[in-house]
Amino acid sequence: MSTNFYEFFCPVKVIAGQAALEHIPYELSGMAAKRPMIITDKGVRAAGLLEPVISACEESGLDIVSIYDDVPPDSSTQVVKAIAKVYRDEKCDSIIAIGGGSAIDTAKAVNILVSEGGDDISKYAGAGVLKRPLKPFFVVPTTAGTGSEVTSVAVIADTERSVKLAYTSSYLLPNAAIIDPRMTLTLPPHITAMTGMDAMTHATEAFTCMAKNPLSDAYASAAVKKISNNLLKVMENPKDAQGRLELAQASTMAGIAFSNSMVGLVHSLGHATGAICHLPHGLCMSLYLPYVLEYNLESIRQPLGELLLYLEGPDAYAATPVDRRAEAAISAIRKMRDALYKKCQLPRTLKETGKVTEDQLDRIAATALDDGSIMFNPKEVSLEDAKAVLRRAWA
Amino acid sequence: MIARVIKPVSLQARRLYVEVMFQVMGRALQGISEVDEKIREETRVLPKGFLFEMMVMPAGPNLIVEHQGEGRLRFLGSSAPRKVDLSIQFKHIAHAFLVLSFQEKTATSFANDRMVVDGDLGTAIRMTRVLNRLEAFILPKLVASRAVKEYPADLGLPEKLISAAKIYLKVATTFIETARAS
Numbered sequence: 001m002s003t004n005f006y007e008f009f010c011p012v013k014v015i016a017g018q019a020a021l022e023h024i025p026y027e028l029s030g031m032a033a034k035r036p037m038i039i040t041d042k043g044v045r046a047a048g049l050l051e052p053v054i055s056a057c058e059e060s061g062l063d064i065v066s067i068y069d070d071v072p073p074d075s076s077t078q079v080v081k082a083i084a085k086v087y088r089d090e091k092c093d094s095i096i097a098i099g100g101g102s103a104i105d106t107a108k109a110v111n112i113l114v115s116e117g118g119d120d121i122s123k124y125a126g127a128g129v130l131k132r133p134l135k136p137f138f139v140v141p142t143t144a145g146t147g148s149e150v151t152s153v154a155v156i157a158d159t160e161r162s163v164k165l166a167y168t169s170s171y172l173l174p175n176a177a178i179i180d181p182r183m184t185l186t187l188p189p190h191i192t193a194m195t196g197m198d199a200m201t202h203a204t205e206a207f208t209c210m211a212k213n214p215l216s217d218a219y220a221s222a223a224v225k226k227i228s229n230n231l232l233k234v235m236e237n238p239k240d241a242q243g244r245l246e247l248a249q250a251s252t253m254a255g256i257a258f259s260n261s262m263v264g265l266v267h268s269l270g271h272a273t274g275a276i277c278h279l280p281h282g283l284c285m286s287l288y289l290p291y292v293l294e295y296n297l298e299s300i301r302q303p304l305g306e307l308l309l310y311l312e313g314p315d316a317y318a319a320t321p322v323d324r325r326a327e328a329a330i331s332a333i334r335k336m337r338d339a340l341y342k343k344c345q346l347p348r349t350l351k352e353t354g355k356v357t358e359d360q361l362d363r364i365a366a367t368a369l370d371d372g373s374i375m376f377n378p379k380e381v382s383l384e385d386a387k388a389v390l391r392r393a394w395a
Numbered sequence: 396m397i398a399r400v401i402k403p404v405s406l407q408a409r410r411l412y413v414e415v416m417f418q419v420m421g422r423a424l425q426g427i428s429e430v431d432e433k434i435r436e437e438t439r440v441l442p443k444g445f446l447f448e449m450m451v452m453p454a455g456p457n458l459i460v461e462h463q464g465e466g467r468l469r470f471l472g473s474s475a476p477r478k479v480d481l482s483i484q485f486k487h488i489a490h491a492f493l494v495l496s497f498q499e500k501t502a503t504s505f506a507n508d509r510m511v512v513d514g515d516l517g518t519a520i521r522m523t524r525v526l527n528r529l530e531a532f533i534l535p536k537l538v539a540s541r542a543v544k545e546y547p548a549d550l551g552l553p554e555k556l557i558s559a560a561k562i563y564l565k566v567a568t569t570f571i572e573t574a575r576a577s
Contacts, residue, residue: 005507127511166516211506262506370517375505380545 006213008260009170012150016179016249021052024096024138025060027176031136033094035065037087039107040098044142045069047186053098053140066090071099075106076157077165080121084113094136097174098183100195101146101281104139108154108172111137122158122165130169139174142183144247145195145282147202147255149177179252181245189235189344192247194282196231197340199223199251200333201266201285204293206257207307208300209264210376217303220257225310226250231336235343264377265368266292269389272367277356286337286346287353291393293330295385299378301326308332351395361390409492414456416495417449419566420529421458421470426565427529428468430558435466437525446471446479447522451491452511470569481514481522497534497542501526532558 015023028036036057040050045067054064068083087095087110095114097107112124115134124130139149154167187195203223206216226246234243269292270284279287293304305325309317311332320328340346350356365386368374374381427434441447441462450457459471459479485491490509493499501523504510512519527543531550540546 007508126513209506210502211508370520372516372520375502375520375523380543 006211006215006260008213008215010150010173010256010260011170012173013176014150014179014252015176016252017245018181020178020180021056021140021182022059024053024140024178025057025062027138028057028062028094028136031094031175033136034062035090035092036062036094036096036136036138037066037068037090037092038064038096038098039071039083039110040067040069040103041071041073041100042069044099044103047142049098049142049183049186052180052182053096064096065092071103071106073102074157075102075109076159077109077121078159080106080109080113080156081119083110084119087114094138096138096140098140098142100141100143101148104141104146104148105154105156107137107139109156109167111135111172112167121156125165125167127168129167130171132171134171137174138176138178140178140180140183141248141251143187143191143195144184144244144251145198147199147251147258149174149179150252150255151259153259177252179245179248181241181248184244184248185239185241187238187244189238190346191282192234192238193231193340193344193346194280194286195251196227196234196247196282197286197289197337197346198282199247199254200227200231200336201270201289202254202258202263203227203250204289204307204333205263205266206254206261208293208296208303208378209262210378211261212303213261216257216261219253220261221307221310223250223254223257224307226253228311228332228336232339232343235340262376263373264292265295265374265379265381265386265389267373268368268371268377268381269364269386269393271371271373272364273350273356275367276360276364277353279353279355283347283353286340287348287350288389288393290330290334290337291389293333294392295389296377296379297326297330304329349395350390350393358394361387361394365390410456410488413451413488413491413495417456417458417473418570420449420495420526421460421472422566422569423529423533423562424458424460424468424525425470425569426562427525427532427558428466429565430561431528431532434525434528437466437521437528438462438468439466440521441518442480445481446475446477448475448479448482449484450482451485451488455485455488455491472573479514481512481518483519483522484511484513485509486511494542497530497538500542500544502544529562531555533562 095107097104109121111134141149152170152172156165158165203220207220227250230243230246234240266288269288273279273284308325308329337348347353368386443464445462448459457473459475460468461471463469494504530542531539531547
């Protein structure tokens with residue numbers, strides 16, 4: 001499984017910690033940007049998360065020229081076109097995305113249009129189409145899970161053709177990711193749990209799948225440790241700002257890890273389940289993670305065993321025989337899921353979600369087989385294998 | 396002096412090997428789509444007239460196959476009658492050589508970022524499964540195990556030998572037909 005070749009790339013400046021938002025004006029001025037536009041969604045605005053960003057900018061004499069707060073959960077080419085028009089009409093010169101995966105992906109796509117010109121975002125779909133840097137772009141994540149602030153991908157739905165368009169380019173990466181504990185402090189418990197497990201899955205798959213490499217391993221293992229140490233603490237005490245910051249950093253680190261080493265079958269099944277049953281991505285990750293690790297076990301025994309150190313700490317690691325560490329790592333993840341179920345009823349099986357029917361499993365398996373991430377799963381997956389994992393995850 | 400002469404020759408030999416392997420693979424893809432129902436199950440979902448290409452960037456050797464309907468593929472050589480629908484591209488001839496000489500699995504080559512996909516990623520994954528099954532059929536098990544992530548457990552020796560013989564026969568036939576036509 002270990003490779004003797006790898007690529008690793010992350011040029012995003014990470015600005016993390018107390019009063020991180022107050023660095024935005026300085027960073028914008030460093031790029032000669034004076035007329036920023038905020039792209040966000042109604043939920044973020046209603047939660048009052050725009051105020052600290054706006055006030056941080058205004059205090060430094062920088063006005064936010066325009067705010068677009070109507071990004072839907074599944075953004076579309078029409079939305080991107082509409083926002084690009086506002087950007088141009090208001091003569092903006094930079095973008096600040098504030099939100100979760102959808103707002104960030106939308107902002108990435110808007111940045112393509114306003115930098116490259118035109119109204120048709122679909123012509124930039126695919127890998128490596130962009131050939132030059134885009135407008136100054138900053139991301140302020142408000143969830144601790146997607147890692148979109150450090151990934152070079154955006155997915156936008158083309159509603160006219162009923163397809164999802166993927167955009168891949170290193171030029172989509174923001175100039176800076178601003179991680180401030182104030183932005184995740186009000187996340188509701190079940191979102192905290194789902195997004196935390198999303199980041200845990202990114203890190204675990206990055207550490208165990210085919211394109212793992214020494215640099216992504218370092219980020220992934222550190223992310224697992226931060227999530228293990230802080231997720232349940234934050235669930236217990238949601239106002240724990242330090243714990244929130246640790247989770248947000250873990251999400252970014254897991255994002256850096258998986259964007260350089262890719263993910264595997266958990267994501268293939270998760271993408272398929274999301275598309276067919278409309279379950280949130282983070283929930284799918286939490287749901288499938290132990291079952292896929294069990295499926296992959298004999299191909300990933302060594303790296304999974306190593307993760308026990310970061311999941312359970314040095315004492316448990318030392319007390320566990322080498323040949324039992326991989327199983328113990330899976331048990332640790334199951335234990336964490338049980339605790340989350342107790343705290344906020346985060347489903348552990350497909351049946352517990354109440355939104356999946358048993359007759360959908362075959363379709364989920366068939367869809368998962370054509371998902372891009374299945375290529376990087378360490379073990380070959382046949383249709384029957386995928387169905388077997390789904391049956392185990394059912395109840 | 397000798398090294399200066401040998402190096403270009405070895406690079407030329409590598410290019411020639413990749414060109415020949417693309418020719419063989421293209422014909423073998425056509426052959427296996429005629430003899431194996433499992434391959435046809437994979438390719439049947441492609442639109443009729445779908446063009447699939449494997450190539451070396453920027454304009455190196457390539458192979459193009461067309462879906463003719465009912466899962467059957469036809470090798471078109473190295474020129475496409477229209478824009479291809481899906482292209483899997485090796486970044487360099489050295490990367491193509493690693494895969495086509497079975498020193499690196501296709502999945503590993505993807506993981507090592509040596510290949511890029513121009514077109515629908517899901518279809519690329521499907522075509523990779525087709526290529527893997529082809530390799531499992533036409534290569535000796537020891538070599539095929541190096542080329543695919545996991546050698547199919549359900550592929551028995553009799554089925555493999557009979558199918559491989561049919562595929563190689565079809566490859567040879569198309570080579571002869573091409574030679575006669577030119």
